[in-house]
Structures are given as structure tokens and as C-alpha cells.
Amino acid sequence: MLEAKGLRKAYGSKVAVDDLSFTVRGGQVTGFLGPNGAGKSATMRMFLGLDHPESGSALINGRPFHRLRHPMHEVGAMLDAKAAHPGRSAYGHLLGLACSNGIGRRRVGEVLEITGLGAVARKRIGGFSLGMSQRLGIAAALLGDPQVLLFDEPVNGLDPEGVRWIRDLMTGLAAEGRTVFVSSHLMSEMELTADWLVVIGRGRLIADASVQEVTASGSRRAVKVRTPQADQLGVRIRRAGGTVTVHGADTLLVSGLDAPRISTLAFECGAELHELSEERGSLEAAFMQLTGQSLEYRTGTPDQI
Structure with a gap:
């Protein structure tokens, strides 16, 4: 379990994390979301003892990192895929970590196979692609077979096969009861992988809820309607209390009424339905709505450049 309690951290005049509190429990994948500059990396670094909070605490199974007796056996992390000496082999890098943490050589071979690096174990890390480096960082995180895992992007x-592999790996680790905490900017992946979300902006907590709750809270449910009688049906829907957005000559996006009610209205006015489907809200839309006021970097449209 991970616990952040009133965390605060500033770098010079910039406050990166501001009175942040949340709990990450085992048995589920918890996504850690926020815009660039929201404080995600700083928070993860404080959990791992790489940065020290000015106030508050970052605890792993009830203790700060520096009080863990066997750190790699309790927590594994992949924060920077390139944080390995380029002149070493993948095997040599992992063996050094293993020897310094009382982990046997056999485990080095196991994590190389788990991450698909067995065939390149003796190659120098400097020649690795970013994807191979990611796999090596994950292998290092798994080395001590820890119950708590932190992954940053x-x-x-x-590649697509690798994305599916890490998705299955994280959900599998969570299914074993482990605590899996993953920071990502890829909303589509979080929607597929995460069970729970912690969303922050400008160092403060914005949401701490399930993926379904976050998605539902930030998105209106709508029904897509395609009909040759769009104008006629649109009038009936508005009279019945629905809100209509017109998309082209024959398509309506309706909120405030469900599909069965719209079907009844179409029958009553003789409108022929070519499509009647519920539009599912996306995590991306909900995230943009939740964090819209917390963006540190705002971009312009082409006509503003």
C-alpha cells in the first residue's frame, strides 16, 4: 500500500506538490494522471526517497522508503528507462542490482525472460531502443518480486505487442494482490488497464475514484440519432425536454432523454431511424474537463500562430 499524507514539495519558488493526500491499495491498478507539471514525478520520487517532502509523508506499507529493511523486496519502480550505464549489458546491470540487494542470480534470468530480453541479455544497454530500455527498467522493478510497484509512463x-504485454503484466500483478501505481498520459491505455484513478493538477488532488466514476462525472451521456427526418424529430425531442446538437443533415446528438424515449418520439412523428445508439463518455474527455483549469502549458490553434 502507498499513502501520501499532506505532501508538500517546492523547487525554488515553484510548488510542485501542495498538501496532497491519497491512498493506493493492493489488488488493483491505480492510474496516476495529471497535466504536464502537475507534480506526478515529484510525488513518485518522494515515495522512493529520491526527494524529501517539506511537510507530510510518503509511506510504503506504513513506512518511509529509508526505513524499509530490504527495499527491492518491498517496492520496485521504473521512473527513467534510460537510468542505466550504457556500457553494461542488460544481464550485468540487473546482476549488480541483485547482488547489492541479496537477490540470487537465478532471479536475474527469470526477469529477463519475463520481459522478453533473454535473447539480448549480453548486449550493451547503449544500443537498446527506447522500448528495450523500458523492458529493462521493468525487469529491474520486478527483480525483488516486490508487493508494491511504481511505473512512470x-x-x-x-510497439503494439509490447503495449499489450505491459497491460497484461500490470493487471496480472494486481490480480495477485500487489499494489500497482502507474503514471501515464495515455488516456486510452488507462481506460483499458486501470481500475482506480488518482488525478492531480498543480500539485493538488482533483479526483480519487474509480475509472467509471471519473468518466461518468466528466462526461454527459448522449444518444446518437440518424434519421432523414432530423429536423422534424429534433423539434419533437426539444419539446420533450431533450437537448439536441445537430451533426450534419441527418444526425442528431441528444442528451437529457434515453434511447427508448427517443424511439417513441420518432414513431409518433413518423421519423425513420437509421441509427439509435448511446454514446459512451471517454476518459480523455472527462480528464480534459477535470484538469482544464490546471494546465500549466496552453497551446494555441493554427490561426493564432
Whole structure:
């Protein structure tokens, strides 16, 4: 379990994390979301003892990192895929970590196979692609067979097969009861992988809820309607209390009424339905709505450039 309690961290005049509190429990994948500059990396670094909070605490199974007796056996992390000496082999890098943490050589071979690096174990890390480096970082995180795992942007540089592999790996680890905490900017991946979300902006907590709750809270449910009598049906829907957005000559996006009610209205006015489907809200739309006021970097449209 991970616990952040009133965390605060500033770098010079910039406050990166501001009175942040949340709990990450085992048995589920928890996504850690926020815009660039929201404080995600700083928070993860404080959990791992790489940065020290000015106030508050970052605890792993009830203790700060520096009080863990056997750190790699309790927590594994992949924060920077390139944080390995380029002149070493993958095997040599992992063996050094293993020897310094009382982990046997056999485990080095196991994690190389788990991450698909067995065939390149003796090659120098400097020649690795970003995707291979990601796999090596994940292998290092798994080395001590820990119950708590932190991953920062784990699918960067991975091909489609690799993305599916890390997705299955994280959900499998969570199914074993482990605590899996993953930071990502890829909303589509979080929607597929995460069970729970912690969303922050400008160092403060915005949401701490299930993926379904976050998606539902930030998105209106709507029904897509295609009919040759769009104008006629649109009038009936508005009279019945629905809100209509017109998309082209024959398509309506309706909120405020469900599909059965719209079907009844169409029958009553003789409108022929070519499509009647519920539009599912996306995590991306919900995230943009939740964090819209917390963006540090705002971009312009082409006509503003």
C-alpha cells in the first residue's frame, strides 16, 4: 500500500506538490494522471526517497522508503528507462542490482525472460531502443518480486505487442494482490488497464475514484440519432425536454432523454431511424474537463500562430 499524507514539495519558488493526500491499495491498478507539471514525478520520487517532502509523508506499507529493511523486496519502480550505464549489458546491470540487494542470480534470468530480453541479455544497454530500455527498467522493478510497484509512463517506446504485454503484466500483478501505481498520459491505455484513478493538477488532488466514476462525472451521456427526418424529430425531442446538437443533415446528438424515449418520439412523428445508439463518455474527455483549469502549458490553434 502507498499513502501520501499532506505532501508538500517546492523547487525554488515553484510548488510542485501542495498538501496532497491519497491512498493506493493492493489488488488493483491505480492510474496516476495529471497535466504536464502537475507534480506526478515529484510525488513518485518522494515515495522512493529520491526527494524529501517539506511537510507530510510518503509511506510504503506504513513506512518511509529509508526505513524499509530490504527495499527491492518491498517496492520496485521504473521512473527513467534510460537510468542505466550504457556500457553494461542488460544481464550485468540487473546482476549488480541483485547482488547489492541479496537477490540470487537465478532471479536475474527469470526477469529477463519475463520481459522478453533473454535473447539480448549480453548486449550493451547503449544500443537498446527506447522500448528495450523500458523492458529493462521493468525487469529491474520486478527483480525483488516486490508487493508494491511504481511505473512512470511504462508504455513509452513500446510497439503494439509490447503495449499489450505491459497491460497484461500490470493487471496480472494486481490480480495477485500487489499494489500497482502507474503514471501515464495515455488516456486510452488507462481506460483499458486501470481500475482506480488518482488525478492531480498543480500539485493538488482533483479526483480519487474509480475509472467509471471519473468518466461518468466528466462526461454527459448522449444518444446518437440518424434519421432523414432530423429536423422534424429534433423539434419533437426539444419539446420533450431533450437537448439536441445537430451533426450534419441527418444526425442528431441528444442528451437529457434515453434511447427508448427517443424511439417513441420518432414513431409518433413518423421519423425513420437509421441509427439509435448511446454514446459512451471517454476518459480523455472527462480528464480534459477535470484538469482544464490546471494546465500549466496552453497551446494555441493554427490561426493564432
